[in-house]
Amino acid sequence: MKAIVLVGGFGTRLRPVTYAVPKQLIPVAGRPMLYHVLDLLPDDVEEVVLATGYKADVIAAYVRAHPVRWPVRTVPEEQPLGTGGGMKNAGDGVSDPFFLLNSDVLASADLHAMRAAHAQHGGVGTMALFEVEDPRPYGVAALDAHDRITAFVEKPEPKDAPSRWINAGIAIWRREVLDPIPTGRAVSFEREVVPGLLPRGVFAFRLSGYWEDAGSPERILRAQRLLFDDHRGGPGGVPPGARGSGPVATMGEVRARDATFGPYVTLGARVTVAPDARVENAIVMDDTVIERGADVRDSLLGPRVRVRAGHRVIGQVLGEAAEA
Numbered sequence: 001m002k003a004i005v006l007v008g009g010f011g012t013r014l015r016p017v018t019y020a021v022p023k024q025l026i027p028v029a030g031r032p033m034l035y036h037v038l039d040l041l042p043d044d045v046e047e048v049v050l051a052t053g054y055k056a057d058v059i060a061a062y063v064r065a066h067p068v069r070w071p072v073r074t075v076p077e078e079q080p081l082g083t084g085g086g087m088k089n090a091g092d093g094v095s096d097p098f099f100l101l102n103s104d105v106l107a108s109a110d111l112h113a114m115r116a117a118h119a120q121h122g123g124v125g126t127m128a129l130f131e132v133e134d135p136r137p138y139g140v141a142a143l144d145a146h147d148r149i150t151a152f153v154e155k156p157e158p159k160d161a162p163s164r165w166i167n168a169g170i171a172i173w174r175r176e177v178l179d180p181i182p183t184g185r186a187v188s189f190e191r192e193v194v195p196g197l198l199p200r201g202v203f204a205f206r207l208s209g210y211w212e213d214a215g216s217p218e219r220i221l222r223a224q225r226l227l228f229d230d231h232r233g234g235p236g237g238v239p240p241g242a243r244g245s246g247p248v249a250t251m252g253e254v255r256a257r258d259a260t261f262g263p264y265v266t267l268g269a270r271v272t273v274a275p276d277a278r279v280e281n282a283i284v285m286d287d288t289v290i291e292r293g294a295d296v297r298d299s300l301l302g303p304r305v306r307v308r309a310g311h312r313v314i315g316q317v318l319g320e321a322a323e324a
Helices: 033-038 056-065 082-090 111-121 189-200 217-229
Strands: 002-007 047-052 072-076 098-102 105-107 125-131 139-143 149-154 165-173 202-206 211-213 248-250 265-267 271-273 278-284 295-301 312-314
Touching: 002 033, 002 082, 033 105, 047 056, 047 082, 056 072, 082 189, 105 165, 105 217, 111 125, 111 165, 111 202, 149 189, 149 202, 189 202, 211 217, 217 278, 217 295, 271 278
Parallel strands: 002 047, 002 098, 047 072, 125 202, 248 265, 265 278, 278 295, 295 312
Antiparallel strands: 098 165, 105 211, 125 165, 139 149, 139 165
């Protein structure tokens, strides 16, 4: 099998960080978000195809410089094509069936078991579903007694939601689902294609454990906590000479003597945290400087940010080279 990973989208809810860094390369628990998504794939996947859009050249260069255990090919789109258009654009030579993953979903999921379930059902597709309290922001499935999806409603009002089981952004599809997608225009696979596939057999694979759509600052920090708690964080720890508790992941050389760290922190390469500064529940990207006595909590700091001495940054998102 091969896998298509949808890596389009502008990351608007994570601006101003995403003006400089594509969402999929924001580090979460010490590794780019995209790499946590790829970790879900079985080792025997033949090829990963990244359907890229915004900052496609940046993503392609990063993946070349930081290879993973599968061959990776990037297929950029010249204009935004949506989920279905992105699949069609990247679908040449795809396997039958193939994995489809969203690049901003951080979850615990057994794709070996999902593949076995898909083979057993024999339908045109299998969609991973996750149960949530509020299904309004998502695509929601109605299920029969055999976990066959009988209806699929995008972003329903509570009274119209057929269940609380939402599209988790992980699926297995037969290659034939690409055939009806028109070429060269934006297509929502969920709205325009999936309803027509239901009579041919689309089944649910119910996820347990955790799941997070890491598309907003609050959710990306929540996803970081989930990954750390699942021992999926990157290497590192509290920097030498610093105080506090982990988990802390460092992505390169960090200077932080006599600084204090609370739990759930990612530090990019060449970060400097001065004495008496504190960082907690935060993502701090490359070349950022946090000066003496500053306090950074519940925040996302882009590259080359400077937090001035004694300042507090609480619940903020700071873009490249910002000062606070």
